[in-house]
Amino acid sequence: MFNYDWFHGAGLRMQIEEAKRRCARKKFPVDPAANGKQAKEYQRYYDELETRVILYMKDGLTYEMKEMADIGTSSALAFECLPVDENYQVGAYVIVVPFEDVARVEVFAVHPVDKPAENVRIPGFRANAAEPRE
DSSP states (O other), X not given: OOOHHHHHSHHHHHHHHHHHHHHHHHHOOSOGGGSHHHHHHHXXXXXXXXXXXXXXXXXXXXXXXXXXXXXXXXXXXXXXEOOSSGGGTTSXXXXXXXXXXXXXXXXXXXXXXXXXXXXXXXXXXXXXXXXOOO
């Protein structure tokens, strides 16, 4: 299902836009186009939304994508990962995975004022890839 075109073309971009649209519609459930002032508020809110892209791999590992990495390959997905372990957050962690190893992609959209007070972390790497999945 996932391939170069999905990640670099419309697939991921559309999923991000859909998550943002749905998040904004929770805040503005009535069609904002019906009211000029509300349409401007809706658009400002929409533009301020932040997203997190989470990749679930078939081997049970989970990654949060910081941004795509252009390393000149179209046969695998290359991206900078947000490491869960604070010891690795001082550098950059670039991962290359075969597209067929991606099981699921989730996009979470949230407005900065609506974020929880605590920084909730996305589950990161398992300590041992042989550990059973929960």
